[in-house]
Amino acid sequence: MNNSPVGIFDSGIGGLTVVKEIIKILPNESIIYLGDTARVPYGTRDYTTIKKFADELVTFMLNKRVKAIVVACNTMSAVALSGIIKSSGKIPVIDVIKPTVEFSLNQKGVNTLGVIGTRATVNSGVYQTQIKKKNKAKSVFVKVCPLFVPLVEEGLIDNKATQIIAKNYLSYFNDKNLDLLILGCTHYPLLKKVIEKSFRRKIILIDSASPTAIEIKNILEKNNLIRNLKSKPTIKLYVTDAPDRLSETADLIFNGKLPVKLEKVRI
């Protein structure tokens, strides 16, 4: 089991930010990534639909005999996690929300937190619940930003229209006196500059990639699942649609060149 790959999935290619961090801190692990680009975005859909889609991604990963499952998607982590854990049996499941919340609460001098995400993530209330559970004294404000995903996917990263839309969404936080903002969607780190510009004063921006990768390392170690072969690990990056068109944005999301080409797969 130790030498099986880690399975990581997302609704699209945003979860590659997590893959990048895993490669950085766990360079000897084999990885299978699956982005469901034939049905992205998930964040605008109903819970029952998201759960059904998530279940199909888990089945794919189980057939690939992965040793751990990483839900590299805030939307699925928010609304489909219990189903994913159930379907995964004894295989450990790591989501992006729990490590991101813990990492955020460990920052110094943070009393008021903001969270931005897709409609499904924000409406689930999962960030508010998890933050309050850890520390009742913190204030949390959340805001839905549905157009951020399509803007990133179309490459409008540093565009005037994106700036207007961001400023409009984030003006909700103007009187909230935030100390920290959680980017509750794996696409959002690409809009970091635009988001920073929309705030009058400097605030801490937290994304899920690094906290999640650290959590994966901890879980693999705790379960004695660290790969112990010296041969080169295998990395497979699958999408359900449009591998060629997406490879440029994937490079951007990966913040550099992808280690292997995106391959199309049917699920």
Next chain:
Amino acid sequence: MNNSPVGIFDSGIGGLTVVKEIIKILPNESIIYLGDTARVPYGTRDYTTIKKFADELVTFMLNKRVKAIVVACNTMSAVALSGIIKSSGKIPVIDVIKPTVEFSLNQKGVNTLGVIGTRATVNSGVYQTQIKKKNKAKSVFVKVCPLFVPLVEEGLIDNKATQIIAKNYLSYFNDKNLDLLILGCTHYPLLKKVIEKSFRRKIILIDSASPTAIEIKNILEKNNLIRNLKSKPTIKLYVTDAPDRLSETADLIFNGKLPVKLEKVRI
């Protein structure tokens, strides 16, 4: 067969513009509409994926025993029509592109045409092919506008950001001297004002709804399929996801109140 419903499908709720026109000119026909809102948008996806999705929508309609199939979606009309016709057997199939092209070419004084649409529609080259086939002398220029669908779905109809994005997309036509622009996506009529403002001079804007409804009437009459009952016809509007959230935008797309509520259905 005459008294069976007309089946109309789209990737989302944009096709309701066509339903509205059918009700106007064929008020005695029963209608079944299906919008695949669980997997919208189709226009950014690969052809094989769009064809697979289209096939599933046809199966749904055949199970409902419709008397005619209307593909109220430019993307599916552009890349999946031959498959849809094959799967539909003897049932007549009406797409949105053929009637829209004919209607556009019948306008007076039109020599240079523009077409805007999704990536799949524009890249298929179907508009250029059909226009040139009818009249070689016409000039045709096409432009992909991928963000128009999510902007409409989020209700940013008359927003400054939408204006910037529109102006940016449509500046491609600045030196083309267009006489007419085809809105090659059923979502785009909602952006008519924004699109008009992006052009320096007045041009004719054509959308698919009315030409397609007229074509349906002609096909039903030609095939002796006009409903001959005097009882009230039945209208069913199905979506595969998020009926409640979409009903407001659906009213907007329908340009008034929907005749019946959107219902969720599994396909």
